[in-house]
Amino acid sequence: MTQKTPETNRYWVLSSRPSGDAFDRALDLEEGPIPSPDDGELRVRNLYLSMDAGTRMWMTPRMDSYQPPTPVGAKVEGMVIGVVEKSRHAGYRAGDLVRAYGQWADYSIARPLASYVAVVDRDESDLRDYLGLLGPNGWTAYLGALEYGACRAGDTFVVSAAAGATGSAAGQIAKIAGCRVIGIAGSKEKCDWVTGKLGFDEALNYKETDVADALRDLCPDGVDVYFDNVAGPILDAVLSNMALFGRVALSGLITSYGAEEPVPGPYKFDMILMRRLTITGFFSPDFYRREPEINPRMRAWRDEGRLLYRFDEVEGVENTVAAYSKLFNGGNTGKVVVRVGDL
Ligand SMILES: NC(=O)c1ccc[n+]([C@@H]2O[C@H](COP(=O)([O-])OP(=O)(O)OC[C@H]3O[C@@H](n4cnc5c(N)ncnc54)[C@H](OP(=O)(O)O)[C@@H]3O)[C@@H](O)[C@H]2O)c1
Incomplete structure (x- = not known):
């Protein structure tokens, strides 16, 4: 895919609390300026969005989950792989390839002070693995x-x-x-x-x-x-x-x-x-810090052909909700990711 770097930001907003898996009625795609990071934040140009079943809980109003609910009207959050375009955090530089909690969007704001942002290796054979076997x-x-x-x-x-x-x-x-x-x-x-x-x-x-x-x-x-x-x-x-x-x-x-x-x-x-x-x-x-111990074993099994992994890849930020729905209607085989940009 050859894609131009987006000049605006398309992002998904939680417009209301979804009922069941009717996500298309509760989430809206909006467009706005490319976001600017505040102190301690990064602007990341997203390459892949990770579709994760657990994020469904953030869309509900329940307060006793592992994370507070996403407020109605806020951007929908999730894990992404992307390139740091602008860093206002001393631990990261423009050009770093990172896995971070960001937004379902063309661009994310990542907050290393609030959640772990990992710098990942550009030479990994398949970058999507950082959202799959190596994530x-x-x-x-x-x-x-x-x-x-x-x-x-x-x-x-x-x-x-x-x-x-x-x-x-x-x-x-x-x-x-x-x-x-x-x-x-x-x-x-x-x-x-x-x-x-x-x-x-x-x-x-x-x-x-x-x-x-x-x-x-x-x-x-x-x-x-x-x-x-x-x-x-x-x-x-x-x-x-x-x-x-x-x-x-x-x-x-x-x-x-x-x-x-x-x-x-x-x-x-x-x-x-x-x-x-x-x-x-x-x-x-709870065990992000064990990545250096786990990933070499996962990589070895993958490279030996003992651990196979399949991606269910959907193209385009505008198709994120359709991609996400697969987790709840059983439409996916393997890991669902949305491809939104090129390295
Ligand atoms: N503890 C953790 O840190 C952690 C981390 C990652 C994921 N998880 C959990 O792992 C589970 C799978 O998540 P995932 O993100 O990896 O998604 P996934 O397994 O790739 O996709 C979800 C699958 O769940 C099945 N499913 C959906 N509704 C179902 C139902 N009512 N009854 C039975 N099966 C149903 C569907 O397959 P079928 O066609 O087989 O129904 C669907 O393909 C989730 O519960 C998620 O929260 C936990």
């Missing part, structure tokens, strides 16, 4: 499988949203650790991809299969590790099939991010006691 999705997969899930060779490992940005990596890392891996995903194509290309042992299409029954058949000795990306009914189905002393690595709750009413806890809560389970929630910003 929060990858670290979540790595730590969720190996530390919070504590998976070991011979374990039965189940992962939901298995064909997505986080789940596809988590299942492959569990395979590398020697587990038997079962993915749960929402279509035959996704199930075929994780078993045919990614090396998962089994996959269940939760839209056509009774997950609890299928797991009972597939795992007579129970599930040792459940990497949960979705919660809701699938969590209940897996809980009733956990092995004694099993571990649930609670990565995400995509079934309830848009909930407008209180969400009940798992109906199978009693299994935590009956099976002596450990359930641990974990959150990638």
Whole structure:
């Protein structure tokens, strides 16, 4: 793609709180001047926008999430890869390629004092990896499988949203650790991809299969590790099939991010006691500082062809909302990114 550097800034604004996944009715694309950074800030020309399911929570008014809600009328925030055009922070220079929290826009204002801004290597074979295997999705997969899930060779490992940005990596890392891996995903194509290309042992299409029954058949000795990306009914189905002393690595709750009413806890809560389970929630910003330890391993597995990763790339800032919707309607396979500019 050859693209001119934009002379104005197109950006998405949260015009109202979305209902369900009707994002197109709640978010508006506006246009204005290229933003100027204040002291301590950077102006970044965005190359890629990362579409992340967890950001859905910021669009709700709930105050007890991990981040305060985005005010109605504010620009929509998210992770980006981009080039620093103007720096008013001593730690960054114009020309640096960075991964930062910015805005769904042509240009971002990044605030290193408020959230981690990483300078990344221009020579990486695929810059998008900094939003995938070498970014929060990858670290979540790595730590969720190996530390919070504590998976070991011979374990039965189940992962939901298995064909997505986080789940596809988590299942492959569990395979590398020697587990038997079962993915749960929402279509035959996704199930075929994780078993045919990614090396998962089994996959269940939760839209056509009774997950609890299928797991009972597939795992007579129970599930040792459940990497949960979705919660809701699938969590209940897996809980009733956990092995004694099993571990649930609670990565995400995509079934309830848009909930407008209180969400009940798992109906199978009693299994935590009956099976002596450990359930641990974990959150990638808590372990950003472990990037130097995790990324060399991820890179090595990627380069050896043991860890495959697929991008679902959408072109153009104007298509961001359509790209984001895929996470909630299951339209994506792999990591959704929006390409908005050239290096
Ligand atoms: N803890 C952390 O730090 C961390 C970091 C990154 C991501 N996460 C979590 O990981 C999960 C996946 O996020 P992602 O950004 O990697 O997106 P993703 O997996 O690439 O895309 C989301 C997928 O979730 C599935 N899904 C959507 N609604 C569903 C429902 N009601 N029931 C079952 N599956 C549903 C869809 O696949 P199907 O076709 O299979 O339904 C969709 O493709 C999210 O819960 C997210 O919050 C957590």
